[in-house]
Amino acid sequence: MNKITVVLLMIILGLFLPALSGQHKSFRHDSLKQQWASPADFRVPESVCWDSKNEVIYVANINGKPLEKNNKGFISKLSITGEIISLKWIEGLHAPKGMGIHKGFLFVSDIDHVAKIHIAANRLVKKFPAEGAVFLNDITVDHLGRVYISDKSTNRIYRLTGDKMEKWLDSPTLNSPNGLYAEKNRLLVGTKEAVSAIDYEDKNITTFIKKTGAIDGLVPDGKGNYIISDWSGRIHLIHPNKEKILLLDTTPDKINAADIDYIPGKKLLLVPTFFDNRVTAHTLQ
Numbered sequence: 001m002n003k004i005t006v007v008l009l010m011i012i013l014g015l016f017l018p019a020l021s022g023q024h025k026s027f028r029h030d031s032l033k034q035q036w037a038s039p040a041d042f043r044v045p046e047s048v049c050w051d052s053k054n055e056v057i058y059v060a061n062i063n064g065k066p067l068e069k070n071n072k073g074f075i076s077k078l079s080i081t082g083e084i085i086s087l088k089w090i091e092g093l094h095a096p097k098g099m100g101i102h103k104g105f106l107f108v109s110d111i112d113h114v115a116k117i118h119i120a121a122n123r124l125v126k127k128f129p130a131e132g133a134v135f136l137n138d139i140t141v142d143h144l145g146r147v148y149i150s151d152k153s154t155n156r157i158y159r160l161t162g163d164k165m166e167k168w169l170d171s172p173t174l175n176s177p178n179g180l181y182a183e184k185n186r187l188l189v190g191t192k193e194a195v196s197a198i199d200y201e202d203k204n205i206t207t208f209i210k211k212t213g214a215i216d217g218l219v220p221d222g223k224g225n226y227i228i229s230d231w232s233g234r235i236h237l238i239h240p241n242k243e244k245i246l247l248l249d250t251t252p253d254k255i256n257a258a259d260i261d262y263i264p265g266k267k268l269l270l271v272p273t274f275f276d277n278r279v280t281a282h283t284l285q
Contacts, residue, residue: 025252026233031285032247035268036082038279043074045272047138047217047259048279049099049106054119055080057261057270058089058106059279060096067111067135069094075108075117078279080266090117090124098138098180098259102145107160109136109149114160128165130158138190138218138259142182142200150177150189157189157198169198173205179218179228179259190215190228195238209240216257221284222264229257229271248282 028034043063050057059076073093077085098109105125106117112133116126130136134153141147147160148168157177159168179190187198188208195209195218209226213236217229225239233251236244248271250257256274262284263270269282 026255027246027249027252029245029247032235032269032282033285035281035283037281038078038082039084040277041084041087042076042272042277042279043072044274045076045258045277045279046095046097046274047099048078048261048270048272049101050261050263050270051101051106051119052263056085057279058099059272060099060108060259062095062097064095066095066097069111073110075099075106080268082279082281089122092124097136098140098149100139100141100147102141102147107139107141107147109139111136114139114147114149114158114165126163128160128163130165130167132156132167133158137178138180138216140180140182140187142187143184146182148180148182148187150180152176152178157187169203171205176214179215181218181220181226188218188226190218195226195228209238212236212238212244217260219260219262220264221262227260227262227269227284229260231256231258231274233257235260235269235271247284 043061045059047060057078061074063072064070073096074088075090077089096108096110100107108115114128118125133151137150137152149158155174157169175191177189181188189196192214197206197208214230215228216231229235235248238244255276258272258274261270267283271280
């Protein structure tokens with residue numbers, strides 16, 4: 001076999017062996033290790049929410065199009081080890097997305113209203129319409145029990161206090177607000193290109209972390225950093241004074257990374273995969 005033949009053979013093998021062996025192109029940082037993947041029984045899982053009291057993971061299933069009022073959306077219960085406890089724990093929603101917990105209640109955004117679910121009673125108890133809302137997305141709850149909801153289509157933040165729903169902030173400065181996280185003195189908002197910080201009292205908006213890229217999920221890691229997902233399949237670790245670190249990229253395999261959650265005590269990152277219909281769990285070192 002001459003040298004030219006050998007070179008051609010190596011090129012051919014280099015092109016076709018990865019496909020033949022079923023290798024994926026996804027990237028995973030050394031500090032991130034997958035622990036489990038749930039069965040692919042969900043129906044467009046958009047967000048996950050860890051309930052520390054009951055030690056269960058809630059999964060919001062759109063089960064249709066993101067803005068379709070089809071009454072087919074539902075919430076699932078998932079164990080910390082990836083087993084589905086109840087696929088359709090709560091039904092009767094449209095396209096549920098962000099979730100937050102306060103004093104035994106689960107709050108869920110659902111296109112133009114927020115659903116309030118009594119966790120112990122296993123039932124939906126009330127819906128709160130958000131006037132003028134178009135695409136309610138993420139939810140977070142502050143230390144006083146006030147529920148904040150982002151509307152990425154109107155650049156608004158709504159707030160539910162008790163039974164009162166209000167347009168809390170309406171600003172063009174917020175470019176497609178999505179991921180939310182409530183800290184003690186400020187609300188963090190993930191947008192198309194940054195994390196903004198909003199003072200609860202005067203509603204002053206400042207840029208907290210720049211050049212993040214688009215943000216879907218936004219959660220703290222408990223060590224001064226934040227973890228963000230961009231829906232397409234990329235997850236980064238970010239900090240206001242450091243370069244962002246790519247932890248996971250499943251875009252080559254066309255697996256999404258929607259509204260994530262993180263359990264600091266277990267160092268466990270939970271990722272809903274949207275069209276892939278699973279939840280995956282990864283330890284972060």
